Amino acid sequence: MTAAVRGWCPAAWRPMAAGDGLLVRIRPALGRVSAAQALGLAAAAARFGNGEIDLTRRANLQLRGVGEADWRPLVEALVALDLVDPDPAIDAQAGLTVAPDWRAGDDTHRIATDLLALRGEWPALPAKFGFAVDAGRSCRLSDTPADIRIERSVEGGPMLRTGGQATGVALAWGEEAAAAIDLARWFRDTGGAASGRMARHPVPLPGWAQGDARPAQGGPLAAGPHPLGALYGLPFGRIAADALTALVDRPDASAVRLTPWRLLLVEDAAAVPVPGLALDPADPLLAAHACVGAPACPQASVATRDLARRLAPHVAGLHVSGCAKGCARSGPARVVLTGRDGRFDLGLAARAGYPPVEAGLDAATLLARFGAC
Template identity: 35%
Template structure:
């Protein structure tokens, strides 16, 4: 069977261009400085209740989303956000750690490099496609390895100042100083802009994809993170990246009560409260846990990404987020930090564009499996959605050898082939 093509717009639900989906319009917000005050987050939550359907999300790339808007409520929402004093990031994404400049373990502060690149491509923004992105990873407590990027810059330790590597698409990395890295990135982006708005870095000569395999998935930034000013950040996860607006307002209140400085949307669908002292860390962690958030790195929900699914998304073939708690529960024995799971209700893979260990992909009104790949690689067979949880329960119950990780077991039994063989067996029985 072949996939039913999803409604692919080649766009993201940006601040100035919300995207239509099954439950209305979706508006995406990333604060220009990465941080939100408690009043700002609470105010956005209030606006989401009044102007949207009351659902909010933190994305895998660390943006905040408001769902269920109508055409006539988009501009009032933008006006409220601006009135709250939030400056949204506009233009193309240049992603950094939300703790850049605060993290004592980072090899370099990525912010000056981001400014150089932003200045270098000024005036070219209208010539890029909306999904073109740059990732600048200065090292430190928060890994950005799980983010797909057209241009990726990463700090390496040198004898003096940090050395930066620059990779364009799947092409080879080059090394240089901060100034050289910025120049190389701007040159690549300028070449990309010349190809038009549909172009991505893989369209540049010598920059195609090199592999679909994945390494160990990056850990979500959960728990206590020491900061350079002797305070702490504490990361909490939103269950599958979403919650009602009341949850976000309650988290803002809890962070303020605990003595935090601000809240920062962060990678892998998390929020960071920064500026906490030791007692405040404990207070905020307890409050977040009581609210149903993920506070422990070993929580199985931390390793499962899920898009909204049906009926919220018009492209969805199954209710991904509704199934996600059951999937996390039954797969818990395998979710040991070596396995990442993605419930993608169509082949677009919005909740986690990068490859995962297991991607369950909606197509042909069923679910297909991609082992160590992205949802876009799904080809079938598609199994009935109703069988998914029980199939995963059987997988998780498979005996493991001594020292065998969850990922090792999945490789050993060849889950993708097993998925296909069972489908073929059932088809034979049915005839």
């Protein structure tokens, strides 16, 4: 019997079948992988998969192209690296995204560590459900999907906010993790499984979880030097195993932190070039979005990334989607190309799958349209 399942939220112990093999997702604790772990991960990706590693919008890693017979040896290797929990039930729990610029002992690190220490108390939640801890001086994860957020408020204290709400409730220091778990239990007990996500849950929040606290202003990090090391951009969120090896196999790289913005933060490292990765935040490939496309995704009817690479220098705000699902970018883009029946529909200021302004275009026509020939 195959170990694979179909769906869009794979895990290590329950991989997803894709067009290029099994897709195996890992969620390192605190979004941090030591240099030694990263080297082991790169070796495992090349040995058991096709050597391609994706960084997701929730700061997870996905190993691609894993063969059916190679899946269990891969997971065993990842367990040995302490990148996957040996208990499949723990591995399948809700995700936790942590603001990647935390420092040891600060509020983000403390709260995330508290939450992880209480994993045995987390209720069973839908596969897409997730927590976010973002309690630094500037909130970083406002545009990152999450159902329960622990943030720093504009007043400077901790706060709890749910997905879809602009405001939340102020908390006392030290009660953040327990409050997040209590709210997750409330979601479960009020039938949240039917909704799947907090923002779609029709039941009003309990009174104790309502408030007018607002999160501190901030925003995502950008490629280039950083006080903690160097941020490298991954075009389309993908890194090859040999590039990951080159990134960390040097004396000044101590660990890699995952981000939800297609960036890897290499701790203690100088911002020196690595082939295939970007250090310039203005690199047009870092602003373009494209899913894996055909043939790697069975949902897609078109190849996407070669076209996106050629168009990116000519089209600001580009999204090339293999189908109407829009996995690479859920929000609208200035120019969106949606695959349909082997051709592309062109949309402007729209999401993938929205009614197009022009339909049935081929790649050559689009390259000529935007001056990329």
